[in-house]
Amino acid sequence: MPESSNTLPASNSAQDVATFRHDMRNALAPALLCADILGTHKDKAVQQNAKTIVDALENALKLLKNFTSSR
16 A cells, blocks of 8 residues: 555654654744734634634644654
């Protein structure tokens, strides 16, 4: 079965995994920054939605760290 382009090949070195994790963190950083800025908005609904985004991004980063650390 062909390997999905969304998965890491089993033969990746520790350096490849570290590079992947670094690249993913960089890709998510702008969204986290924008959500942090929206968290200071005067509208409570905007603040709550920003918190939801921040929580989701932090959870994704935590899952990424746990996944790549276990390889």
